[in-house]
Amino acid sequence: MIKITFPDKSVKEYQKGVTGMEIAENISNSLAREICSVSVNNEIWDITRPIQSDASIKLHKFDDPEGKHAFWHSSAHLMAEAIETLYPGTKFGIGPAIENGFYYDIDPGDGITISDSDLPKIENKMKELSQQKNNYIREEISKKEVEDLFRKKGDEYKLELINELEDGTISVYRHGNFTDLCRGPHLPNTSYIKAIKLLSVAGAYWRGDEKRKQLTRIYGITFPKQKMLDDYLELLEESKARDHRKIGKELELFTFSQTVGLGLPLWLPKGTALRERLQEFLKKVQRKYGYEQVMTPHIGQKELYTTSGHYEKYGKNSFQPIHTPQKGEEYLLKPMNCPHHCEIYKSKPHSYRDLPVRMAEFGTVYRYEQSGELHGLTRVRGFTQDDAHIFCRPDQLKDEFKKVIDIILYIFRVLDFADFTTQISLRDKKDKEKYIGTDENWEKAEKAILEASKEKGLKTIIEYGEAAFYGPKLDFMVKDALGRNWQLGTIQVDYNLPDRFELEYIGSDDKKHRPVMIHRAPFGSMERFVAVLIEHTAGKFPLWLTPDQAIVLPISEKFHDYAEKVLNFLNNSDIRTLIDTRNEKIGKKIRESELKRIPYLLIIGEKEASEGTVAVRKQGEGDQGAMKLDKFADFIKKEVKKQTAEI
């Protein structure tokens, strides 16, 4: 008998050689049907693999990342089998599970092309093979045997991979007529894979090396139930429709230029206005909380970043130093604003009475990302942080933390991110050498974060060992309208920079003390936040924020005079209003204005002109009836006020 320990620390005895599947069956048959993999002493195994000695285990359903991984990895093998059946002689590169689904890089042989139109055929073959309920069988054989196997198949890609493995036994998985070099784990058999969709075909260089052969990469996704696949495909469609790059183009918010450079957004007038409105909103909140705005240059001498340690972190893989006609002089594009703010702090002496100093800046920073990693506004090479640094005494940490939490919660409320989670990252007490700062300061800082979060009613996940080496932190993750998670706000305690920059204040004891720094950014980056906001709202921004709040649509030229009057009245009332005086049918004007996501369409005809009203049509909600002009203006102002009301 062996002892099996469960995640709740309970222990049960089983026959030696028991499998994860059998343990699950022992609990309930319905559970057994759902599990996809099992962690055995923190290694993920097939649920059919015998356990030979005492172990801690955890069973993984499809909902767990470990479950999905086995499911999608098995799906990749299933797809490979289907392809081998349909395209005999195909050679195989690698075929991993990814964040959403799986892919396989294949070489169907010279002259054979697989394109999107071939995917249904492969998909059908996969379904057919899945119904055969073929078991995935793990075998451990010698390197030599594996080599023989793939040499016989003539698969040079697998041979190259095998060649790099150490000598000894190597695991392969077989199912049906297909065998693959693989660490596993896999599902018990192919019948688990009930809902299948192949998504796209792309080119991919073997081993990512553009000098080597371009293989065909086929992406797919699978689920245990058809309903799950349907939901996923719907989400995928909706995500595409909400893609911030698409909407950003439609609404003329931003653009990119090949000549200016990849990952360097150019903000168009409507996007600039939107961003400035967001910044003004944040500035106003921050002013209320005692922040002071500063402005600092976008470069600094290399020395600034060797002092801060950023050169060590970003130097090699980022934008390289800027030389000048003066020999030996070197500047860097700033990757962060904190060193500049430390220098401002140092520009005059501070007393304990002056603290906290709260220094805010919408600071544009530059970090080099690989071109393959760039994505719209979410991964760029230049972005503006809604940055601030709080320099405070250790005894002020908790209060300052609470105030930052207040700001972030206020912002989430105004911007309608109702669903969010928080994570507190603390140090690993068993490994204190990893962290800088005294034990006492760490205790104080961690206590401050924990208490502040509790007092503010946050439901937090606590992760030990996830703190940065220079201090603990609190992160906010929001769920968008599609249920996707985005990491936004972050609050971070820092003992390191005050040390490196030798920051000081004179305490009530007349002695020099070191302040603590808090880094915080509710949005993180203006670029990324605007992207998230676009995808969250599908471009239908809150009324107070949206570039254009209303558009006047006269039904014919006869009413242009009155329409212009309406336009001027509203713009003078600080309601951002457009007019469409083109000689087009009113139906077309309405459709195009709705595409532009303008919240209020004001139709002007005979009746409105004679009665001094506007016929109000609300985006997505249709006709709202006629309103006197000043009533409409009041209504909009009230709406805006309600949305931006202080807590």
Place this chain on the structure above:
Amino acid sequence: MIKITFPDKSVKEYQKGVTGMEIAENISNSLAREICSVSVNNEIWDITRPIQSDASIKLHKFDDPEGKHAFWHSSAHLMAEAIETLYPGTKFGIGPAIENGFYYDIDPGDGITISDSDLPKIENKMKELSQQKNNYIREEISKKEVEDLFRKKGDEYKLELINELEDGTISVYRHGNFTDLCRGPHLPNTSYIKAIKLLSVAGAYWRGDEKRKQLTRIYGITFPKQKMLDDYLELLEESKARDHRKIGKELELFTFSQTVGLGLPLWLPKGTALRERLQEFLKKVQRKYGYEQVMTPHIGQKELYTTSGHYEKYGKNSFQPIHTPQKGEEYLLKPMNCPHHCEIYKSKPHSYRDLPVRMAEFGTVYRYEQSGELHGLTRVRGFTQDDAHIFCRPDQLKDEFKKVIDIILYIFRVLDFADFTTQISLRDKKDKEKYIGTDENWEKAEKAILEASKEKGLKTIIEYGEAAFYGPKLDFMVKDALGRNWQLGTIQVDYNLPDRFELEYIGSDDKKHRPVMIHRAPFGSMERFVAVLIEHTAGKFPLWLTPDQAIVLPISEKFHDYAEKVLNFLNNSDIRTLIDTRNEKIGKKIRESELKRIPYLLIIGEKEASEGTVAVRKQGEGDQGAMKLDKFADFIKKEVKKQTAEI
């Protein structure tokens, strides 16, 4: 006889060998007493030097730069004579006239130090020598003779200079007991130099090379009349008191850090608020005139600047290209915003109906200046332009020009720069090859500028041949409160960039046309403008702009509650108000608040607290009597409204 042509093209005959002085005497004795040098065929000569053949001449009084140059150069020689008398054996480096006065670099010999306290002694000796009315005598002798002369004196510095001259005759000037290697020109004699002030002593490396000997540099200034010297010294004092670097520090507007880098200002909270207020003010005016704000990155690929031609212009002597981990990739810090704006223009097609497009950005640009040329905020390495580019049809140029003039005049009025001049720079029609663009476009553009300026009632100076190669321009020079001139606003037509970037619009003829660009910046640079504004106002900014508009000063702790109420009331009324609750005498609080240039001091005592009033004290004008709190708030708001009223 020879023919002498005067600046007004009139011609007179004189004896061969006539001097400038004699020509002046021929006109009037008072003129003859005033002239300091004479241009002979565009070469500047002594007024005692005989003219041997036909020539065009121009007589220079002290008021002319050419007159001042001779005056101050002669003064440098006079100082050298005084020093040689007082410190025999002194060796002399160079001693030029400069923008304001002159200096001489000297080596008084080992162990001898000349410091500020020695200046009056030298000054007195100069006065004594000046009264001797010694003539400055020009002699042309062979290089060999000059060498012998200075070898005998043992002056290694002069010998080094002589050594670098070409063989042939070399000019020297003698007066009294002093002889100097010199090209001239000089005054007739030392008695011209009536008012003398030596200003300071500094160290200066021989030939600016820090590996060579450090000489003693003595600065001085002289005038033909004592009154002129007195006025100058008063202006100098006042300029020092108004120095924006001094006031910027006192008011905590900005700072610099050696670690961040020279010429890279860090804007402190009060300076940031001031600058943002200026920017908001400009944005508001510009919005009214149909400008749209954009935001672009601070770098661009090198290709962007080879296309624009800026790389050729700034490349070698500026910040060098930024390399990345991607081989061959190069970025540049942007020296100008126009290339980015051209790329935005290109991001979508334009019709003649869409023009003009007016694109504005407070864009921070970086240009490398030699460290010796950096000066506070007026010469920096990173600065923010209040930039905009107007893309228009050629037929829209005049109207657009007029609108830009309107904006600039409005800004000058609000910011109290009543005294300004304008210059129109046109092309030199005799040298058309120097310019790009068609004749027709040049005619149109020059006509547009001339007419627009005339219709707007500007008194302009027209300078032919001063246009840039890519288009004509209009510049605004303001006189500050000390009468000093600053070049501020500029409006510039550009045919070049639209060509280089291949910008287009579809005309009413359905064909492609090239738009014209107007570059314009009313302030030029935010940094420089703030510096000028500080020196113009001595830090007493207009009420609407100043960082803090009022400060509440309770006379004792008893009135703190009421004082806090006043503070909150005013801040809630959007009046920027501070409070001083320190336990200090009211006199001290008033003095310190006035030093901070806060326009309104609100004294709170028994009477004010009981009556709900404030005792108002206006900066520089003293007691203004008591005012009800809401009355004071209204008063301030009205003042601000008046100052920022639209034309």
